[in-house]
Amino acid sequence: MTNLLSKTAVIHRPSNERFHSRLNWLDSRHTFSFSNHFDPAWTGFGPLLVINDDTIAAGEGFGMHPHRDMEIITVMVEGQINHQDSMGHAEVLRAGEVQRMSAGRGIVHSEMNRGQSPCRLLQIWIAPVHKGLEPSYEQRHIDVGKAWTPLLNPDPSQGAMAIDRPVRLWRAQPKQGQELILPAESGDTLWLQLINGSVQLEGIDGDAPDALQCGDGLGLRNQRNWTLTSQTDEADLLLFSLA
Template sequence: MTFVFRPAAERFHSQLDWLDSWHSFSFSHHHDPAWMGFGPLRVINDDTIAAGRGFGMHPHRDMEIVTVMVDGQLNHQDSMGHSEVLRAGEVQAMSAGTGVVHSEMNRGAIPCRLLQIWIEPDRAGHPPAYRQEPFVLRPGWTPLLDPDGRDGALAINRPVRLWRARAGAGERLELAIASDATGWLQVIEGEGTAFGRPLQRGDGLGFPAPSPDSLQAGPAGADVLLFELR
């Protein structure tokens, strides 16, 4: 495969009085056959939800749904009996499997921002499951997702790994992924350069393996996600 660049400004955009959402791939009424996902990575939505508003109860099936909280808080309720609050720095992994109904409401006093990620499972028909953890970012990459739940990461039903890192100005982060995988880099905040390409908030970059390189953070630093996809 070749490199795939998704500039922030070219993402699909949905705006309501309570929701500002940027879609890296086709979502809802936004449909482009050229942007249906990247391997098993089906959705990256960068959502800002107004205080007191959110998504009411709605169903999902056969999808691994991952929420990375960036700012604020989000209240989650589901048909499995969970009633949880996600706060900045926490990650939720929900396996929709044979079917789940849930709501996501911002009960806080300020807008919240999150990245919601959908990953296709390795097969249909898994039992629904819910996992949630706070993550304190360590130097370098902190694992958020791992198929076996290693090193404190959340397990999902797909051989996909996800890391997050915050790099200071000029700091380098190695972009090493397995030789049988593909990579996707998503900038949450800040700026940097990878594979000779400048990147800023909201940009995404897909790349093949092996492609040994690093991300160098710009003057404002960089907060980024790195996916290893199979």
């Protein structure tokens, strides 16, 4: 796997350069190589291997399929998805909820939109530290505010979920004109993913864009003094701390 971390201090992934899968029931954008889409320059950012932005038509979805040795995070953006798996879970994941699934030594699951309208979700794959773990599942509603709200944290007592990798993940929905700075707990390897809206960027060294638009991603190394300002009331973004 090509390690994007070794290339430069700033990696920009514009929304319109992502891979695109389109079926009559699925519209999916892939930040990194996925399925039949492969580019050796875009096989992940450290342990962050997949960010898929999926819109699934009502009554459709992914039938039973296997996974193993992967930490899978689903962030629901709009609508709902019905989850069923070989561990015995049959759950409905709704907008505002987050799902953590540790595939471990192997699971089979399905994701079907049983709602009345299309749903949108981000599915994220992170490489675990250990292989062959006992599979596990967790989901919860997490109220996201204008500031950085933790979704993943190595210490689950912080109100977030933990995976088999010391990764932190925050989500924020700032209002227009609001400024966000880097969380104090973040490390030196970061990925910023814009779900909706647009944000202005300041204080990033190197060849960085002045702004990010819906669907854009930005990888950062050793960048500690940057800020972002929401340009819309619809801004919605994820921030990963990977190391």
